[in-house]
Amino acid sequence: MKNGAAAGLAVLSLLATPLRAEAPPKPESFGPEMIHLPALERQAEQGILRPVPIAVELPDDLNLRARRVLLHYRLWGEPDWTTLQLRSRGARYEGAIPCLEVSTVTGDLKYYIRVHDNEGRVVASAGSRAKPYVVTIKNDWALSAGAKAPARCPDPADCPAGLPGCPSEKVEVVCQTDKDCEGGLTCSWRGVCEKIDRRRDFFLLSVAQDFGLVATSGACSVHAQENEGYACYRSDGGQYIGSPVMTNEPVGVGPGPTRLMVGFEHLFYYDTSVGVRVGWAALGVGPTPRGGTPFFPLSVALRATHWFGSDLFARSGWRPYAFVTGGYGMSDIKARTQVREDPRAQSRQPGNDLEQRLVVWKRAGDGFVGAGGGVAFAFDPRRMLSIEAALLQAFPYGALIVAPTLGGMFAF
């Protein structure tokens, strides 16, 4: 469209015969339709200080699905693209790049058009950032002979935003996914494109130290050691198999395994994420008594996390959170207890004093559920450091486990 008579009106049409647009392909895939126009119609020219009217006419089937038609344009020398919503008149959508924005700068003005449906999806487009339409802004004397010269800009003081020829209003581009946004913009949780480096998927590395609370009353009886996951050891290192008197002993508290963990976290809403953690117990594993179940160092946990705050992942800084978790994992808890030997019982083991202090190992697990909380500090959208504590109940071999964890999360 290089003829001067139509220089000021770049019309994209799917139906209008003068421009002879090709019919759009049927939507056989989930991607947007491409509005094809002959290469000739990608060029136009316009005088300075004049609006550039844009109109597009959609085919009926596309018009039924269209909710908004957005014009994206970039003036010569401008680093950013500007968006303008075209007004609907039936199947025809019209608008104009304001003459005050065209101003007196000569050069190529680039633009393309995208059609969005009710949910913000791009259902059709004409041109693209990579291959836009071009209107060359020229001085009046340089325009082709016979080019139409519409009126110049009105007085800016009488020019409300949004009117043709006046400065355009900024339009938020509706989106569903990041794919609906261009130029490094990401789709926000409000469903509009924003210039924010928003990350939703994180890789995680952390180290956790278990601490456990275990009941030690009766823990060193032969029955408890054979059936409840306990193992008691004397000061000489031998396993205790004596005849203890049942006494009230306080709850034992002691360290459990130190775990190295890797994980994945996916943010599926601005304040909610789900993740998985795989751990390896590197330290703190107790001895396995004869006939006992060997310790399995691998652990797997699923978790759901709630992040407290409004769209925390849109900015750096503190990110407090709470989570629930559950999974598979063994935990050896080391505690100490006092045992009193029953002098009336038939001796089963030599050398057991009337009273002695024993080391108790409780092999808790293999399942666990729990909850916890923590806080993360995001240095930037891609990196954050977190510290948290979880309170876990192990089952069927019970123990209450507190697991403080220090970790780093890295977006990808």
Added chain:
Amino acid sequence: MRSETSRLEADTPRRKPLAFAVLIVLLGACSSEAMSPPEPEVGQAGAFIAVDSPAGLSLLRTLEAIHIEGDNLIFTTLYDVTPASWDEAREIAKQRTIPIRDTLVTISEGLLAGRSHRVVWFRTLTKEEEDRAR
């Protein structure tokens, strides 16, 4: 009406001690701490016995006890120590290695009862200690 109130008030103090007593009994029944653990006795193998004599305290350890003619005959090991008190005797008994004066001494529980003595400690016998009495 006044007399009824007075009667109720008069009843109340009598009920409080009763309820308190029931509570104490129930709490006692629920607490195993209320039960004292079994203490070792002279005739139980492994018991350490401190016996008072004119020469001072002696320390013995029961290896085995047999019942003969209405008395218990106790086979013991006599240690070569002279504790100054019952507490010291207990501390010596807790040690794993104690010097022995006589590996097998037989005493009558009846005669022992005539002297001041205490069971100060207990430890299950080793195989070697069990064999001394056989």
